[in-house]
Structures are given as structure tokens and as C-alpha cells.
Amino acid sequence: MSKCLLVYYSQGGTTSRIAESIAKGLRAAEHVVDLHNLKDGPAPDPGAYDVLGLGTPVYYFRPPFIVTDHLNSLPDLLGKPFFVYVVYGTDCGDAGNIVRRALERKGGKEIGYSRYFGADYFFGYLKRGYLFSPDHPKLDEIARAEVYGREITARLGGREYRKAEYDGPTHRVYRLERFLVNRLFVRQMYSRLFGVDHAKCNACGLCMKLCPTRNISGDKNGHPSWERNCILCFSCEMKCPKDAISSPVTWSLFQPFMIYNIRRASRDRRVEMVRVVHAHGHTRIVG
Ligand SMILES: Cc1cc2nc3c(=O)[nH]c(=O)nc-3n(C[C@H](O)[C@H](O)[C@H](O)COP(=O)(O)O)c2cc1C
Numbered sequence: 001m002s003k004c005l006l007v008y009y010s011q012g013g014t015t016s017r018i019a020e021s022i023a024k025g026l027r028a029a030e031h032v033v034d035l036h037n038l039k040d041g042p043a044p045d046p047g048a049y050d051v052l053g054l055g056t057p058v059y060y061f062r063p064p065f066i067v068t069d070h071l072n073s074l075p076d077l078l079g080k081p082f083f084v085y086v087v088y089g090t091d092c093g094d095a096g097n098i099v100r101r102a103l104e105r106k107g108g109k110e111i112g113y114s115r116y117f118g119a120d121y122f123f124g125y126l127k128r129g130y131l132f133s134p135d136h137p138k139l140d141e142i143a144r145a146e147v148y149g150r151e152i153t154a155r156l157g158g159r160e161y162r163k164a165e166y167d168g169p170t171h172r173v174y175r176l177e178r179f180l181v182n183r184l185f186v187r188q189m190y191s192r193l194f195g196v197d198h199a200k201c202n203a204c205g206l207c208m209k210l211c212p213t214r215n216i217s218g219d220k221n222g223h224p225s226w227e228r229n230c231i232l233c234f235s236c237e238m239k240c241p242k243d244a245i246s247s248p249v250t251w252s253l254f255q256p257f258m259i260y261n262i263r264r265a266s267r268d269r270r271v272e273m274v275r276v277v278h279a280h281g282h283t284r285i286v287g
Helices: 015-026 067-075 096-107 123-127 139-156 172-181 182-187 206-210 237-239 252-267
Strands: 004-009 032-037 051-057 081-088 108-117 129-132 216-218 224-226 272-279 282-285
Touching: 004 015, 015 032, 015 051, 015 081, 015 123, 015 139, 032 224, 051 096, 051 139, 067 096, 067 123, 067 252, 081 139, 096 108, 108 139, 123 237, 123 272, 129 252, 172 252, 206 216, 206 237
Parallel strands: 004 032, 004 051, 051 081, 081 108
Antiparallel strands: 129 272, 216 224, 272 282
8 A cells, every 4th residue: 555645736627637537546445545736735755655746727828937947846756656647728839748748757666647637727719709619528538537646656666567658749830939938038037017907906915815826916906916926827806796807818919819729729620629608707608
């Protein structure tokens, strides 16, 4: 029996559903599994665990900054076994590669890698009327995650692991997009450009509650004010019931990229898509 720490970040709930299913597979073999969502705060010390799991959604063809920060904070893993999974809406880019290599650089030993589709609530696409991978992960993917947990168990018991291939190179346009939302630009530029329409905002505080990095505080009237630790998840703007928040997601600079991504994903037979209308914090499927 091993003690496993499965750390993930999940804002929309898909990465956490996969985590629970992997944990079910591991627990079937009596392993003790502690789950931790990074949006609830820093993860526990990995030193007390025999095996580490890391689950990440894909943001901008890489892991979100909240996951990279966690990886950077890890101590030397001293040969500890680890497994990774990624959840993505259209194209996982380098997210899996980045996480796997980071854990290896920390001295861990890989014993598994897997990928799943998750409903893509990227606000830039929703605003244009597109929701990719709706209803994912589906039941078969949830079941596959449980099997993955059982495979991890077998490898912990000594079964040989033939290392999974690294994901292929990220398309050059996607690499450019990733560059445009690099950390420096987010800190120095985009995070300053969130704004609130005081006439519309009713100071409900939902944006502050949802922010995964606690980057939003209330001013004296309860209206939101943004600091620099933004990960560009756009949850604040997307969920605002009064549509009071604005951000760089609507900048015309980004519109050609949105159109390109939507066209490319729509042509990809592996990716499902539905048309939606998004307003007042809700996404409604229309076709
Ligand atoms: C800000 C943001 C950026 C995203 N970027 C990508 C991306 O580059 N590629 C992709 O395939 N999916 C992308 N997605 C989709 C997420 O990876 C997917 O929805 C995932 O299931 C979200 O996980 P969660 O529900 O656990 O938060 C993005 C989603 C958001 C919110």
C-alpha cells in the first residue's frame, strides 16, 4: 500500500472529475490517495508521500501559471515516482511535455502519462459563440481514467512502464499565441487592463470568490480591483451576472487568433463543437 498525493488545478471541474476517477482506480488497490486542487491554496508537502500525481488543464497550449508555480516550488523528488495527466478542449500543445519534463528535472521518475478532453470554457471562444468538447470528459473517458489509476497501481507493484511518447510539436501560430500571453506581458500589461463598469456592477463579489489566485479585492464600494497575479482564466468576466467586467480578451489584436483557432478546431474531426450564446454569466447551447 502506497500513499499518493494527487495535485491538480481545476476551475471548471473537468480536471477534478478525472482526478477523482484516477483516485478510484488507485484506491481499488488499497492505496491511500489525497487529492488537492491548487485553487484551494498551496499543495501539501510531497515529502510525506510515496507517489505523486499531477493533473493540469491546458491554458494557451501550456499549463496555467498556477501549475507552473507549484512545479517550481517542489523540492528535490529524489527518484520518487510520478504520473501526469492533461485535460484540454482542442489542442494540448506542450502542456504535458512541460509538466513531465519539469517533474523529471526535479528528480522524479515517470510512471504514467494520459490525456483527456474537457469542456472548453475559454471565454474568447464563448464570446464568439463556440463551445468545444462540450460534455467532456464523457463516461468512457471517466472510465479510462479509472483504468489509468489501476495501471499506475500495477507499475507501483513493479510492472514495467514503457514511457509514453512526448506530444508532438506545437503549431507555430499556437506558439506565437503562447508567447503573447507570457508571464511578463500578463503581469505588466494585461492584468492592469481588467476593468469594471461601476454603473452595472452590483458588488456581488462573485468575481472575487471565483478568482483562483485571489487576485481580486473589493474597493470601498465592493467593486473589484485587480492585482498582478492573474492567470488569464477570465472566470471573473465570464461569470459576471451583470456583464460588468471588461478585459483584453476582446482586443482586436487577438481577434485574428480567435478566428484562426476556431476555424482550425472546427475542422479537427477529433474535436466536438456546439454553437452557444453567452450572457449574464451563463452559456446556453443553441445548436
Ligand atoms: C483561459 C483558458 C485557456 C485555455 N487554453 C486552451 C488551449 O490552449 N488548448 C486547449 O486545448 N484547451 C484550452 N482550454 C480549455 C481547457 O484546457 C479545458 O476546458 C479544461 O477542461 C479545463 O479544465 P477545468 O474544467 O478543470 O478547469 C483553455 C481554457 C481556458 C479557460
